[in-house]
Amino acid sequence: MRQTVDAVWRMEAAKIVATLTRTVGDVGLAEDLAQEALVDALMQWPDAGVPRNPGAWLTTVAKRKAIDFWRRQENLDTKYATLARDLETQIDEPPWDPDRIDDDVLRLIFIAAHPVLSREAQIALTLRIVGGLTTEEIARAFLSPTPTIAARITRAKKALAAADVPFEVPDRSEYPQRLSAVLSVIYLIYNEGYSASFGQRWVRDELCSEALRLGRVLAALVPDEPEVHGLVALMEFQSSRFGARTDADGKPILLEDQDRTRWDRAQINRGVAALQRAADAIDKRGTGWGPYALQAALAECHATAPTAADTDWKRIVSLYDGLIQIAPSPVVALNRAVAVSMASGPAAGLAIVDELTGLDGSYLLPSVRGELLARLGRNAEAADEFCRAAELTDNDREREVLLAKAARARQAG
Template identity: 50%
Template sequence: MHAEIERVFREEYGRAVAVLVRFFGDIDLAEEAVQDAFGEAVRRWPSAGLPPSPAGWIITTARNRGIDRHRREATREDRHTEAVRLGRLHADQEPPEEGPVRDDRLRLIFTCCHPSLAVPAQVALTLRLLGGLTTTEIAHAFLVPEPTMAQRLFRAKGKIRKAGIPYRVPHEADLPTRLRAVLTVVYLIFNEGYSASSGDRLVREDLCAEAVRLGRLLAELMPDEPEALGLLALMLLTESRRPARTTTGGDLVLLADQDRGRWDRALIDEGQDLVRRCLRRDRPGPYQLQAAINAVHSDATTAADTDWAQIVQLYDQLLELSPGPVVALNRAIAVAERSGPAAALSLVDELDLGAYYLFHAVRADLLRRLGRRAEAAEAYDRAISLAENAAELRLLTQRRASLT
């Protein structure tokens, strides 16, 4: 039963928070109420069994707990006002839809991405509230220590309270200014789903599906924003490879070794069509360039057919628009295929990514290809010490063992 409760939490936490924020107009109250409801589920469900609609049970229980909590904490002066407001909400059950964003989760993402908060704080807070990601997973996405991320989340919520930032659906004219942070949120949700930072499973299908759903909504809401189309294309092209990415036993299969006949051609066709639409607009952005890189991969019928020269050129453009060590690391991987491991290793060794396990995994692979086995073993050991996902650990351990 605890596994079932955990599954419901992963799948429904974000939606429940979104519904309750719209109900109460208070992010903190909504989050605390949903947490109370899941605590009650842990106590009740093992003996009473799973309710017919677990999501409905959680939302109803959270709404009642939130009302009780608010009544207890309200001052005498505002109790009457709040009683009238909550009575109206009880009668209506749910407030009417407002504004251009109709989906509860997407609405709350736009709301949390408030311009008074720094973009990293906007993204981190939204991932915590809606993405179903733990503080550890968010810290992994930002490549920062967990205590640093916990403090960042604490400060962001404190600023919302101190500044009195209300829950308010942004007007249509406000959406473009918040789009960058919203796209980042959806992208990081997808990344955590496609390559889970920890746990036994490599992929969290629930997060992948939710990110793609949000991406489709964004593309419909803002069809003239090429980066929204680019992000959707990137996720679809990446998702198309998921059936071939693991063995039946859950082991990771690298891109070069995948059975490309198992790739989802419908997703590839849709993603490539979006890439072509972006190219015609000629307003390149980071997500469009990443989508174009994945489109080149999807064009190759075998790994040997991959146009690595074109991929390197696309990474060159991406580094100009969005410079960063992770982009540079990915570019070095492409350089290794175009120009050989020695050229790539010189690029990798210039990067400051010592806390990132993939940095050491890439170095290890390049050193192995150069025949520098002792150094490769050390790099694999470092990668193994930093990796937390079971499937990635198994692959790294196998690669390390192959050296001996």
């Protein structure tokens, strides 16, 4: 039953918190109420069974807890009456408005991206509430200590409450100053789903599906924004490989070993179309390519190559050169080193990897270093790197892959 409740929570948490925020007007309180409803589910569902609509059940229970909370407060009769009516009446849909964000989850992301918060706080808070990521997962995404992220999220909730930020769509004129943070959140939610940082699953497809859904909604809302289309294209390309990324037992299958006939060609075509929309918008504006469009172009190189051997690694290196100029990061630099190793040989890639900094505590660096050492025939060193990477990852499937590589390297040595 605990697994069932966890699964429901992963799928419904963002919608529940978004709905509650619209009702109670406080992000922190909404999350607390949702968590209390979850505790009730853990106590009641084992005996009563899982409701037909578990998300609605959790939302209703949380709203009733809000009523109980307000009953204990003074001078809040109006809020109490409003919430009580909301539980018993159906509000008619307002007239269609092309500027209206008709999606509570996306609306919540825009609210969490309020200028009253720093960029880091905006992203961390939204990943926690909307993405359902744990503080530890967010810390890994930021390459920061967990206590730092926990404090950042707490301060963000308090800042929104102190500013009395309303649960409403910002004016279209405010979109540009919030859009970058919104895109960052959707991107990081997708990444956590695409390559889970912990647990027994390599892919958390519910996170990827929600991120892609939000991206498509956002693209319809701001059709002239090239980076929105770039991000959608990137997610389409990456998602097209899901059917080939794991075997029947959920074990990872690496890119070069995947059966490309199992890739979703319709989704690849949607990615190509979205990337073209991004290119058209870039041409219309006369600006350069942004980081999401460049990453989508990288993904397109893989998605459209008939075989692994046909991959245009020189173009990929060129695209990484552009990406590292506008969005430098240790992970981008590491990925560029991998591309260089494929285009110019493992020695060239290893020389770059050995100069990289900023990835302390991440399994990615020793994992890549192990690959390059193995390709150079330095198998004993490769095995040590794979073992070190296995110790650093918190994902069980990733650890299995790394230990298997270490064993093969030892046998080859």
